[in-house]
Amino acid sequence: MGDNGSEKRPELSRRGFLKAGAAVAGVAGIPAIARAQGAKMKIGLMLPYTGAFAAPGIAIENGFRLALQEAGGKFAGRDIEFIKIDDESEPSKATDNINRLVTRDKVDLVLGTVHSGVAAGMIRVTKESGVLHIIPNAGFGPATGALCAPNIFRTSFSNWQSGFAMGVVMSKRPAVKNVVTIAWRYAAGEEFVKGFKDAYLKGGGKVTKELWLPFPNVEFQALLTEIAAIKPDAAYAFFAGGGAAKFVKDYNQAGLSKSVPLVGPGFLTEGVLDAVGGAAEGVETTLHYGDGLETPKNKAFRLGYAKTFKLQPDVYAVAGYDSGLLLEAGLKAVKGDFGRKADLIKAMENAKIDSPRGPMRLSKAHNPIHDHYLRKVVGNENRVAGIAVKALDDDPAMMAACKM
Amino acid sequence: MEFSTFLIQLLNGVQYGLLLFLVSSGLTLVFGIMGIINIAHGSFYMVGAYLAWSLTGAIGNFWLALPAGIVISVLIGMLLEWLVIRWLYHRDHLYQVLLTYGLILVVEELRSVLWGDDVRGVDIPKILSASIPLTENQSYPVYRLWISAVCLLVAGLMYWVIQKTRLGMMIRAGASNREMVQSLGINIQVVYRVVFAAGLTLAALAGMIAAPVSAVFPGMGNHVLIVCFVVVVIGGMGSVKGALIASLLIGLVDTFGKVVTLAIGGFKVLPELSSMTVYVLMAAILLWRPEGLFGKRL
Numbered sequence: 118m119g120d121n122g123s124e125k126r127p128e129l130s131r132r133g134f135l136k137a138g139a140a141v142a143g144v145a146g147i148p149a150i151a152r153a154q155g156a157k158m159k160i161g162l163m164l165p166y167t168g169a170f171a172a173p174g175i176a177i178e179n180g181f182r183l184a185l186q187e188a189g190g191k192f193a194g195r196d197i198e199f200i201k202i203d204d205e206s207e208p209s210k211a212t213d214n215i216n217r218l219v220t221r222d223k224v225d226l227v228l229g230t231v232h233s234g235v236a237a238g239m240i241r242v243t244k245e246s247g248v249l250h251i252i253p254n255a256g257f258g259p260a261t262g263a264l265c266a267p268n269i270f271r272t273s274f275s276n277w278q279s280g281f282a283m284g285v286v287m288s289k290r291p292a293v294k295n296v297v298t299i300a301w302r303y304a305a306g307e308e309f310v311k312g313f314k315d316a317y318l319k320g321g322g323k324v325t326k327e328l329w330l331p332f333p334n335v336e337f338q339a340l341l342t343e344i345a346a347i348k349p350d351a352a353y354a355f356f357a358g359g360g361a362a363k364f365v366k367d368y369n370q371a372g373l374s375k376s377v378p379l380v381g382p383g384f385l386t387e388g389v390l391d392a393v394g395g396a397a398e399g400v401e402t403t404l405h406y407g408d409g410l411e412t413p414k415n416k417a418f419r420l421g422y423a424k425t426f427k428l429q430p431d432v433y434a435v436a437g438y439d440s441g442l443l444l445e446a447g448l449k450a451v452k453g454d455f456g457r458k459a460d461l462i463k464a465m466e467n468a469k470i471d472s473p474r475g476p477m478r479l480s481k482a483h484n485p486i487h488d489h490y491l492r493k494v495v496g497n498e499n500r501v502a503g504i505a506v507k508a509l510d511d512d513p514a515m516m517a518a519c520k521m
Numbered sequence: 522m523e524f525s526t527f528l529i530q531l532l533n534g535v536q537y538g539l540l541l542f543l544v545s546s547g548l549t550l551v552f553g554i555m556g557i558i559n560i561a562h563g564s565f566y567m568v569g570a571y572l573a574w575s576l577t578g579a580i581g582n583f584w585l586a587l588p589a590g591i592v593i594s595v596l597i598g599m600l601l602e603w604l605v606i607r608w609l610y611h612r613d614h615l616y617q618v619l620l621t622y623g624l625i626l627v628v629e630e631l632r633s634v635l636w637g638d639d640v641r642g643v644d645i646p647k648i649l650s651a652s653i654p655l656t657e658n659q660s661y662p663v664y665r666l667w668i669s670a671v672c673l674l675v676a677g678l679m680y681w682v683i684q685k686t687r688l689g690m691m692i693r694a695g696a697s698n699r700e701m702v703q704s705l706g707i708n709i710q711v712v713y714r715v716v717f718a719a720g721l722t723l724a725a726l727a728g729m730i731a732a733p734v735s736a737v738f739p740g741m742g743n744h745v746l747i748v749c750f751v752v753v754v755i756g757g758m759g760s761v762k763g764a765l766i767a768s769l770l771i772g773l774v775d776t777f778g779k780v781v782t783l784a785i786g787g788f789k790v791l792p793e794l795s796s797m798t799v800y801v802l803m804a805a806i807l808l809w810r811p812e813g814l815f816g817k818r819l
Contacts, residue, residue, distance in 0.1 A: 167633065168633075169638055169739045328779075328792075329795075330779070335741075338536070339534075342526060342529045342533060342780070343779075345526075345529075345659035346656075359640045359740075362640045362642060363734075370664075370665075372654070372658065372660035373659065376658040392640040392736050393736070394642055
């Protein structure tokens with residue numbers, strides 16, 4: 118552009134001058150980037166570093182840093198500067214924290230966060246300001262639904278997806294004709310149950326009863342007695358963290374695991390297997406990642422992560438890593454020039470990520486389209502038993518709500 | 522609902538109620554006798570659970586971890602009373618709320634530093650790990666029955682100490698007139714220290730014995746704290762007997778509120794609004810008796 122036409126002569130000559138300068142710089146061993154030479158890309162890490170979600174927060178940052186390290190410490194020749202903020206998984210502080218990053222620190226991209234309530238607060242600001250935003254965990258539907266925006270991407274999952282995958286698995290089992298669902302009654306719990314029902318009812322199954330518990334109540338005994346009285350062919354449960362650990366233990370101790378198989382989205386057994394002892398043995402869940410994925414990419418990722426951080430990576434670390442890969446893909450397309458935002462966004466939209474989880478690309482609403490695995494608890498692993506749904510897209514209702 | 526299911530739910534309700542009593546009795550004791558509102562009570566429930574986890578891991582035996590945890594809790598209680606609580610006796614309730622709220626933050630942070638943020642679990646001791654079959658597909662863990670037995674034992678013990686012993690006499694006297702008891706030559710400072718340590722230990726004990734059936738996780742005390750306050754308000758501030766009755770009431774209302782189907786005029790009330798049943802009960806009782814079931818007349 119601008120290479121011909123006499124009226125553009127002055128610009129041409131300036132470009133020529135820059136090119137020459139860049140060539141000299143190149144000889145001198147300085148990266149030849151014409152625009153914003155030497156400027157680092159500022160990335161705001163708004164993640165939980167304290168509180169119940171501290172471990173996922175740290176795993177996400179580690180994953181991102183691993184991707185950067187593997188790229189040679191720079192993405193497409195561009196140096197990266199990190200600015201960290203602890204979001205404490207505290208929704209009431211979300212707006213202040215994200216404003217600090219966007220307005221005061223003027224970051225070029227924010228990576229965050231784990232907690233959906235906090236992520237919702239972040240989106241309100243990033244959507245308006247247009248600053249690039251990658252969500253590395255928070256799975257609430259509207260992030261890539263009604264709240265979607267060109268500059269907002271998600272590298273993790275949507276809650277609906279992992280529920281839907283289990284619905285597909287259950288609808289293919291002739292012995293499972295009716296299921297009882299049990300979950301916390303809050304936004305995420307409702308999305309996990311909706312996903313399951315969308316697939317399972319369509320496949321001809323029947324949900325005998327939906328049991329709900331106020332969040333974050335962990336007194337399950339009364340509802341377990343309900344399940345025992347109804348005698349369904351399977352129980353589909355969503356809880357997370359400490360609540361999931363307690364539920365799985367209570368379920369086993371009530372003797373229910375013998376007669377009513379327990380299934381759920383992956384988070385039912387994620388990060389709690391050491392805590393529940395053998396109580397989770399045989400529980401089946403669906404998620405976009407799991408233990409024992411024998412792909413070369415995953416092996417290399419796990420080895421690299423363990424070597425760098427002396428820790429085993431988990432599903433959170435994968436999302437952090439993929440956030441790095443996604444940004445790298447975008448920056449490569451614009452040769453590190455992050456000022457070309459429209460081109461950068463386009464490249465990120467079309468990126469095909471070779472993720473440790475398997476191939477991943479983004480939907481029009483910027484939510485991952487990826488395989489979901491059926492996993493079975495063996496010892497203290499969520500062992501992958503096969504693919505539940507290939508290249509699963511998001512909830513059609515959410516995608517329809519996304520206008521951009 | 523079938524009759525057998527009804528009976529099991531009854532058992533669930535009573536069992537939950539007894540555990541609630543164990544946690545909330547310490548709160549009502551400290552308030553009734555010392556006039557201290559201890560917002561950090563739930564945190565000590567969590568501390569108890571973490572003690573059970575770390576001590577069982579270190580000693581290798583739950584039955585040895587339990588007494589060790591009790592001793593540690595008593596010491597923590599005495600230390601805290603000496604360090605912070607004793608400055609509150611002559612102050613307004615607002616100061617007490619502020620200071621004990623600060624304790625919550627300190628305890629949470631210490632927990633994070635000492636034990637980390639992961640979800641932990643404690644195995645049920647072998648001798649109690651059996652289950653009793655109730656119906657063809659549901660069984661009841663013996664450990665849960667044992668919890669109920671411990672709670673009843675503690676309730677009896679508290680009644681005996683407060684009503685029948687010399688220490689109990691001093692405690693009761695101190696509750697009604699601190700200055701008079703002091704002028705009679707009783708060291709009320711020591712009595713208060715014992716009472717606060719006892720209250721904290723009761724919460725920690727509840728956390729310790731609940732740890733094997735529950736899981737051990739950050740913030741596990743917060744939910745318990747709110748229900749404890751409901752128990753204390755319904756039972757009457759400072760009444761141990763009231764706490765027992767109120768705990769059982771809440772246990773039953775909460776249990777049946779989750780499973781009974783009730784609709785009024787086409788509007789589904791239960792179980793849709795089960796999260797409110799306990800609070801509706803509290804409101805109703807307060808309308809009828811503002812001082813709670815066994816509280817002193819206001």
